[in-house]
Amino acid sequence: MKPIIAIVGRPNVGKSTLFNRLVGRRKAMVDDMPGVTRDRNYAEVNRFDLPFILVDTGGFEPETSDKLLQQMREQSRFAMEEADLILFVMDARGGLTPADRDVVEMLRRINKPVFYIINKVDGEKQEADAGDFYSLGVDHIHTISAEHNRGVGDLMDEVLAAL
Ligand code: GDP
Numbered sequence: 001m002k003p004i005i006a007i008v009g010r011p012n013v014g015k016s017t018l019f020n021r022l023v024g025r026r027k028a029m030v031d032d033m034p035g036v037t038r039d040r041n042y043a044e045v046n047r048f049d050l051p052f053i054l055v056d057t058g059g060f061e062p063e064t065s066d067k068l069l070q071q072m073r074e075q076s077r078f079a080m081e082e083a084d085l086i087l088f089v090m091d092a093r094g095g096l097t098p099a100d101r102d103v104v105e106m107l108r109r110i111n112k113p114v115f116y117i118i119n120k121v122d123g124e125k126q127e128a129d130a131g132d133f134y135s136l137g138v139d140h141i142h143t144i145s146a147e148h149n150r151g152v153g154d155l156m157d158e159v160l161a162a163l
């Protein structure tokens with residue numbers, strides 16, 4: 001059985017962009033409207049040394065922060081149960097949000113590798129924005145730009161080594 005890698009995170013952080021980047025073609029719908037991925041999107045990825053199944057989690061665009069939290073908890077629960085490794089994506093431009101903190105609290109209790117990723121770090125300038133995220137107290141934070149393919153190769157080297 002190929003290992004399962006799940007991408008989770010709040011709407012609009014760039015989960016589907018990362019999914020497409022890793023799959024190597026445009027499979028998940030990326031949109032400027034948050035929450036465009038209606039359901040989970042699966043792909044077999046065979047272009048790395050180790051083949052894996054990649055899952056993009058989506059959902060509706062929540063009207064309230066309560067519903068956002070509920071959706072993120074649901075995604076995370078799925079990922080914890082089904083996945084072998086979790087990519088938790090946050091957004092350097094949107095900054096660190098209470099929902100991010102909440103999910104990090106859930107994820108740090110599980111016994112599976114979790115990668116904490118800050119997306120939209122398109123250049124050196126955004127590296128500074130990523131500093132806030134160190135207050136989460138996680139061991140390592142990976143900064144990437146899924147759109148500009150920055151840091152994604154290094155991230156995947158570490159991800160594959162953790163499988
Ligand atoms: P999702 O809701 O988490 O799946 O997010 P999407 O992948 O649909 O992306 C949401 C928005 O963020 C889109 O407008 C993307 O083009 C944009 N986006 C995604 N990755 C990056 C990135 O690395 N840098 C920048 N600047 N924008 C990005």
Ligand code: MG
Pocket residue numbers: 015016017028029030035036037057058
């Ligand atoms: Mg999406």
